[in-house]
Each structure stands twice: as structure tokens, then as C-alpha cells.
Amino acid sequence: MRLLAALLLLCAFTTVSCGGAGSGDSVTVLGSWTGAEGEAFRAMLSGFEKSSGIHVDYTGTRDARAVLASELHDGTPPDTAVLANPGDLRTYAAAGELKPVAGTAEGIGGDLTSATGPGGARRPYGIVVKAAVKGLIWYDPRTLPAQTRGRLAQPIGSFDDLAKIASGAASKPWCLGLADTSNSGWPGTDWIEDVLLHESGPAVYDQWVAGTLAWTSDPVRKAWQKFGSIVAGTRSGTDAVLLTGYGKAGAPMFTSPPGCLFDHAGSFITSFYGQNPGRPQAGRDYDFLPFPGGQAVEIGGDLLGMFRDTPAARKLVAYLTTAKAQETWIERPGSGAFSLNRSVPPKDYPDPLSRRIAQTLASATTVRFDGSDSMPTVMAAAFDHAVLEYVADPTPRRLDTILASLDKVRRTTRFAS
Known part of the structure; x- marks a missing residue:
């Protein structure tokens, strides 16, 4: 017994x-x-x-x-x-x-x-x-102008189309936070990856992830520049972007008046939204649209x-x-x-x-x-850090230096296929 x-x-x-x-x-x-x-x-x-x-x-x-x-x-x-x-x-x-x-x-x-x-x-x-599922664009439908809600109900062809819709709703519409206790910067890499995948296509994206496409190439540079336009479209300023945790970046969508209107985040972000005052509910307080530019999805x-x-x-x-x-x-x-x-x-x-x-x-x-997740550890770490450097100084001259540095890491790193 x-x-x-x-x-x-x-x-x-x-x-x-x-x-x-x-x-x-x-x-x-x-x-x-x-x-x-x-x-x-x-x-x-x-x-x-x-x-x-x-x-x-x-x-x-x-x-x-x-x-x-x-x-x-x-x-x-x-x-x-x-x-x-x-x-x-x-x-x-x-x-x-x-x-x-x-x-x-x-x-x-x-x-x-x-x-x-x-x-x-x-x-x-x-x-x-x-x-x-990454690359989702989140928003609070209650805080958007009726005209903006109508435009979001239609297919959006490109990142530039989305940017025009967002800027039409507010001069600085974007939520953004790059801080993470273990790995700050990755929310910015997600932006760059999504823009490159949807704007330049999977073949270019695959070459970049595999280390055969230079960081200084035109497609990669343009993706960084478009991420820079997102940084410029945040109300909180670069210091706050660097210090705000990714899980709290979208919280201002639910304030009155809202502090931002659009948040770029993966499917996991809903657990953070539900922790805000009033316990925001899916469908009523927040909704999403896929990243524009074709039926590609980053996971x-x-x-x-x-x-x-x-x-x-x-x-x-x-x-x-x-x-x-x-x-x-x-x-x-x-x-x-x-x-x-x-x-x-x-x-x-x-x-x-x-x-x-x-x-x-x-x-x-x-x-x-996710592109950085697929890269060797040293390349991914350099990418994360480069995003933080760029947000601190999102100027063309600084971007040139950052991309050249990343390319140096690429040339000295062994990529497994």
C-alpha cells in the first residue's frame, strides 16, 4: 500500500x-x-x-x-x-x-x-x-475618423498607401516602442523585414537573410528609410521610443484623446492590450489589418x-x-x-x-x-543594435554608416543555409 x-x-x-x-x-x-x-x-x-x-x-x-x-x-x-x-x-x-x-x-x-x-x-x-503571425497593423476603430475607417475596409496596395492613410488620420499617427528586457531593438527589425518582404518580394528577402545581399543595396536601404518615416511619425519622440517597452507601445491607442493610432505588432500583442485600463476587447476596442503589399506573411x-x-x-x-x-x-x-x-x-x-x-x-x-531570427546570432545582434542607433539619429549620413557597419559584419559572418 x-x-x-x-x-x-x-x-x-x-x-x-x-x-x-x-x-x-x-x-x-x-x-x-x-x-x-x-x-x-x-x-x-x-x-x-x-x-x-x-x-x-x-x-x-x-x-x-x-x-x-x-x-x-x-x-x-x-x-x-x-x-x-x-x-x-x-x-x-x-x-x-x-x-x-x-x-x-x-x-x-x-x-x-x-x-x-x-x-x-x-x-x-x-x-x-x-x-x-507578425506584421499586423493594429488600431482602435472607435478613435479613427470615419473616412479613415472606410479606407481601411478596402485592400491597401502598398506601404506608401498605408502611410498616406495613417498621416491623413493624424500628423504623427504611429505607436512605437523598442525596449525589451532581453533584446531591445527587435520591433524595429520587424518593421524593416516586413517592408523588405512586401515591397521587394521573397527572392530579395531570402538573399538578404542568407547573407548574399548587401545591407547597402537599394532594396535594404529603402526599407530602412521607410522605417525612418515611421520613427518620424511617432508623437512620443525618439527618446521615448527607445525606452518604451514593446508591450506598452500601443497603450496610448486606448487613452482619451488617443496618443497614437496605429501599432505594428504580432498576434501575441493582444495579451498586452487586454492589460490596459478598461480591459480593451478585441473587435470593439482594437482590430487589425494585414501588412499591405501582397499576400505575404512573416511569422x-x-x-x-x-x-x-x-x-x-x-x-x-x-x-x-x-x-x-x-x-x-x-x-x-x-x-x-x-x-x-x-x-x-x-x-x-x-x-x-x-x-x-x-x-x-x-x-x-x-x-x-522573421528575418533576424533566421540570421546567425552575431548578425542578428548587430541588426538589433543598429536599429537603436538609427532611431537615436535617423539621418541619411548616419544610415550610411550603419549599413556599412552591418555589411562588414555580414562579410565576416558564416551563414548556414
């Missing part, structure tokens, strides 16, 4: 269930998800355990990237691990640390997780467990790679991409998770706003990962 009680207590306090068919197999997962995200992922893992009989040992920590590097150095990697970004996936694949996975490239975005391995062959080396994604090729690990990787597993996460209200599995229809999302975002993703003809 004491042994039974001890086993029951063990099952109650472990991170995953003790159920299943009892095959004796197990698989380890290292991830960055804790709190509510961790609970959502554990629910996915629980479904896998029940259907496969394979036990999952999940370790969730905010230091997952450092822990993974340490375990790889010691020769004791987990079977599978959540990767910080596509750049890490490419680096680990090129070094032979990651094992290729089969049958995961189909779906929205195609071969987003393909990389070049040690032998030179390009194969899928991971899966996107969940995605965030952020949480990836999972396989570091030990075992039957249990392969089964887990295959399961996590299924509609059943994906729906476990996306159906949770407020999860902010979006699936790249085309078998998960937009109607399965829990509210009208998330359904519309899912439809934007599903109807995209081009899907690309």
Missing part, C-alpha cells in the same frame, strides 16, 4: 502523465515553455502519451538555449529540444548535431524548417510546433528539433505536427498559438479575431520566418 501511494504521488507531481499503454519507451524534451505555455505543451504531450504509450520527460526552463548548448558540449543532448530560432536550427544542422526529420515539410509555409546538413543535402531538420515560430534519432523521438515529432496535437494548443483561449497544419481550419480557433488571423495565415501565398 505504501508503494502504491508513493507511485500515485509521483504521478501527481510529475510534469506529464503516468498513463499510456506501457510500451516501456520514453523520450526526453527540453523546452523554453513554462507557466501557461508549459501547461499547454504538457497537454499536447499528454495526448501523445495516451495514444502511443510512450512516456515523455519534459524539462521546461527559460534558460533552455544555454542548457542545450551545455548538454551538447557534454555529449548528453536530450532526444528533442525546442530551438530558440531558425538560425539555431540551421547552425545545429550544419554541424551535424540535429537529425533530419521526415514528412514534416508539408503545410503552410512549405519547407520553412529545411536546412543544409553536413553532406550538403537540404532536408527538413525540425518542426514548427506553434507560430505567431515567428517555436521549433522543435531531434538530437537523438530514436523510434520514440520520431513518433513524437510526427505527432506534434498533427491536427489533433495542434488543436490542443490553439483551442485554448488567449494562447496566441497558430498552426501551420492546413488540416486545422480557421474556424477551429476560439474567437473571431484569432480566426481572422488564422485566415490571413492560411491564405498567404508566401510565408517567411
Whole structure:
């Protein structure tokens, strides 16, 4: 009886269930998800355990990237691990640390997780467990002039068209905050990436991300200049932009009178909007439109790679991409998770706003990962820092110096494909 009680207590306090068919197999997962995200992922893992009989040992920590590097150095990697970004996936694949996975490239975005391995062959080396849709333009419909609301109801052809609509609603219409406790500057890189992807097309974007297109090239320079026009269109001034957290940048949309009218942010921003006074509600207090300029979508994604090729690990990787597993996460209200599995229809999302975002993703003809997330770490860090420098002094002469410096980093950095 004491042994039974001890086993029951063990099952109650472990991170995953003790159920299943009892095959004796197990698989380890290292991830960055804790709190509510961790609970959502554990629910996915629980479904896998029940259907496969394979036990999952999940370790969730905010230091997952450092822990993974340490375990790889010691020769004791987990079977599978959540990767910080596509750049890490490419680096680990090129070094032979990651094992290729089969049958995961189909779906929205195609071969987003393909990389070049040690032998030179390009194969899928991971899966996107969940995605965030970036490049959305948010606004409070109640504070916009009727004429502006009418123009937003029509398709917007380009960034320049959007800029004209925004400037017609207010002389300085844009919300913007670049501060982040761990990585300031990235909201500005999102702007530049979106402009380049939509204005110059995916081929140019891919060359830039791969390090084969110079930062001083005309398409990249023009993207920076258009970001500069956004900086000039903020009411708060450059000092406030540098010091304002990205999650608080859109808060002035909800004040009376509003302090700004338009916020460029990913699907995850809604959790921050809901924390403002009065608890703004989707549809009534805020809405979005896709980034103008064609059916291209930029995403952020949480990836999972396989570091030990075992039957249990392969089964887990295959399961996590299924509609059943994906729906476990996306159906949770407020999860902010979006699936790249085309078998998960937009109607399965829990509210009208998330359904519309899912439809934007599903109807995209081009899907690309966040550019800086896809670059080597040293290049991405230089990009973030360069954005902060440019905002502090958004002059043509300063931009020339910044782009030349970034190009120097590009030429001395090894890009994994």
C-alpha cells in the first residue's frame, strides 16, 4: 500500500502523465515553455502519451538555449529540444548535431524548417510546433475618423498607401516602442523585414537573410528609410521610443484623446492590450489589418528539433505536427498559438479575431520566418543594435554608416543555409 501511494504521488507531481499503454519507451524534451505555455505543451504531450504509450520527460526552463548548448558540449543532448530560432536550427544542422526529420515539410509555409546538413543535402531538420503571425497593423476603430475607417475596409496596395492613410488620420499617427528586457531593438527589425518582404518580394528577402545581399543595396536601404518615416511619425519622440517597452507601445491607442493610432505588432500583442485600463476587447476596442503589399506573411515560430534519432523521438515529432496535437494548443483561449497544419481550419480557433488571423495565415501565398531570427546570432545582434542607433539619429549620413557597419559584419559572418 505504501508503494502504491508513493507511485500515485509521483504521478501527481510529475510534469506529464503516468498513463499510456506501457510500451516501456520514453523520450526526453527540453523546452523554453513554462507557466501557461508549459501547461499547454504538457497537454499536447499528454495526448501523445495516451495514444502511443510512450512516456515523455519534459524539462521546461527559460534558460533552455544555454542548457542545450551545455548538454551538447557534454555529449548528453536530450532526444528533442525546442530551438530558440531558425538560425539555431540551421547552425545545429550544419554541424551535424540535429537529425533530419521526415514528412514534416508539408503545410503552410512549405519547407520553412529545411536546412543544409553536413553532406550538403537540404532536408527538413525540425518542426514548427506553434507560430505567431507578425506584421499586423493594429488600431482602435472607435478613435479613427470615419473616412479613415472606410479606407481601411478596402485592400491597401502598398506601404506608401498605408502611410498616406495613417498621416491623413493624424500628423504623427504611429505607436512605437523598442525596449525589451532581453533584446531591445527587435520591433524595429520587424518593421524593416516586413517592408523588405512586401515591397521587394521573397527572392530579395531570402538573399538578404542568407547573407548574399548587401545591407547597402537599394532594396535594404529603402526599407530602412521607410522605417525612418515611421520613427518620424511617432508623437512620443525618439527618446521615448527607445525606452518604451514593446508591450506598452500601443497603450496610448486606448487613452482619451488617443496618443497614437496605429501599432505594428504580432498576434501575441493582444495579451498586452487586454492589460490596459478598461480591459480593451478585441473587435470593439482594437482590430487589425494585414501588412499591405501582397499576400505575404512573416511569422515567428517555436521549433522543435531531434538530437537523438530514436523510434520514440520520431513518433513524437510526427505527432506534434498533427491536427489533433495542434488543436490542443490553439483551442485554448488567449494562447496566441497558430498552426501551420492546413488540416486545422480557421474556424477551429476560439474567437473571431484569432480566426481572422488564422485566415490571413492560411491564405498567404508566401510565408517567411522573421528575418533576424533566421540570421546567425552575431548578425542578428548587430541588426538589433543598429536599429537603436538609427532611431537615436535617423539621418541619411548616419544610415550610411550603419549599413556599412552591418555589411562588414555580414562579410565576416558564416551563414548556414
